[in-house]
Amino acid sequence: MGNEEEQLKSLPLDDLHKAAGARFGGFAGWSMPITYPLGVMKEHLHARENAGLFDISHMQLFDVSGPGATALLSRACPLDAGALQSGQSKYTFFLDEQAGILDDLIVTRLGAAHYMVVANAGNAAADEAHLRGVAKDFDCKIDALDRVFLAIQGPQAADVLHKAGIAGTELAFMHGFEPKPGWFMSRSGYTGEDGFEIALPATDAGELAETLFKDERVAWVGLAARDSLRLEAGLCLHGHDITPDFNPVDAGLTWAIGKAVREKAGFIGAKALLEKIASGSARKRVGLKPDGRQPVRSETVLIDADGKHVGIVTSGGFGPSAGHPVAMGYVNKDILAATVPIFAEVRGNRIPVHIHPLPFTPHRYHKG
Incomplete structure (x- = not known):
């Protein structure tokens, strides 16, 4: 090898x-x-x-077309593909049966029975296998584009x-x-x-x-x-901020799943997701701002003043536009409610960390 x-x-x-x-x-x-x-x-x-x-x-595009394309994507994702206007894009996911996030995607409707799916590089092979597996029940064609x-x-x-x-x-x-x-x-x-x-x-x-x-x-x-x-910008990286161990409720991403989609519950993982929405999550994805200039990195443990594990950093670095270290991670819900001090453990040192609203810098998208 x-x-x-x-x-x-x-x-x-x-x-x-x-x-x-x-x-x-x-x-x-x-x-x-x-x-x-x-x-x-x-x-x-x-x-x-x-x-x-x-x-x-490095990212992967899948061209999905045919009479069953709309139904396929509405099954494979928590998405009403048929409600998309031609030319409209939508942020969505592949979920497993436990509502864990297999990948996050952008789906664009290009015609009545024609869609483009953009998937992450690290999941390209798994996404293709997953999509083709679901597609066995639908009359459609999937092309992995080069x-x-x-x-x-x-x-x-x-x-x-x-x-x-x-x-x-x-x-x-x-x-x-x-x-x-x-x-x-x-x-x-x-x-x-x-x-x-x-x-x-x-x-x-x-x-x-x-x-x-x-x-x-x-x-x-x-x-x-x-x-x-x-x-x-507070945007998730799959494999870090979202993984099959996290669901859209934990990640604060249920805004991407419309009410009608939830009510129809025709997508993979619907039962588990609806249960999680009803019960609420024990943890929440948040922005994190460390004190000082030293960034806290992915997988850094978050603790309270007593040294109890209260969360984990999933992404971290320095924000050149923000002018200070920036991070994202998951924090136990009870800690958020109590507003107690949180610390990142970095090489034996405790760095105070504060919950910070996301995004750290304002989005400046063109709304048309």
């Missing part, structure tokens, strides 16, 4: 990233650009102030695309379409900023990137800044 480095998949635009001076690291089985010469702090701020370009080709996937994020993103002559800047937030054969574009992202995600064949991708970089407002942004941006 080779070492892990040999087993990592390379992005289709790998040569472009190398030419841009990227520093690479492994993530979800891929060799990913972690930072560029600009550095994580400036990359993060560039996306908040201008237009950051992210290569997210695409370059680029995200352009930031307050200048729409103007950059518009000036480059790229269609789609009229989209409202959480809407998508197919600008040309083999392409998919949505107004969405993972930063809290306005922005777009564009999937396209590898043969077209280099030309698109070259066109975008003619605009001086565009800079490559790596995985490290993508993480700090999404954390400031």
Whole structure:
């Protein structure tokens, strides 16, 4: 067996990233650009102030079509796929029978019986197996697409695309379409900023990137800044903030599951989820602000003044826009009600941690 480095998949635009001076690291089985010469702090701020370009080709797109596509997605997800307007996107999940979160997804309706599903890289194979397993009962076709996937994020993103002559800047937030054969574009992202995600064949991708970089407002942004941006925006990372051990009630994500969907209860995990909604959760996902400048990282234990375990950090780092360390995690409900001091245990030291509203920086999505 080779070492892990040999087993990592390379992005289709790998040569472009190398030419841009990227520093690479492994993530979800891929060799990913972690930072560029600009550095994580400036990359993060560039996306908040201008237009950051992210290569997210490690993520997986599934094209779902056919007479049973709507019914399939309404079974596989806590979603009324038939209620989506053509072009509308919706944040949703794959749940297991215990309502644990197998993955979080964005589903976009492209036609009467045609949908695009965007899934996370680390779950791509498991998601495909899960979706195909559920699809055995439905008349539909699932295509796992091989695409370059680029995200352009930031307050200048729409103007950059518009000036480059790229269609789609009229989209409202959480809407998508197919600008040309083999392409998919949505107004969405993972930063809290306005922005777009564009999937396209590898043969077209280099030309698109070259066109975008003619605009001086565009800079490559790596995985490290993508993480700090999404954390400031209070957005979950599957495998950390949401996993099969957490359900949408714990995670504070039941807003993504409409009343009609709950009442129909036709999705996998419906019985368990409705029971959890009725009984309430013993823990809650919250924002966490440590005192001082030292970040608290994922898997750091949270304790009370008596040293009793009261929670866990699931994501943590420094927030360049917030100007202080930022974190998310789960805290026992009774601790929240009591408003007692909470501490993070870091290498034998106790760092005071305060519950902080999410997001840490305001969302600036384009509502149309």
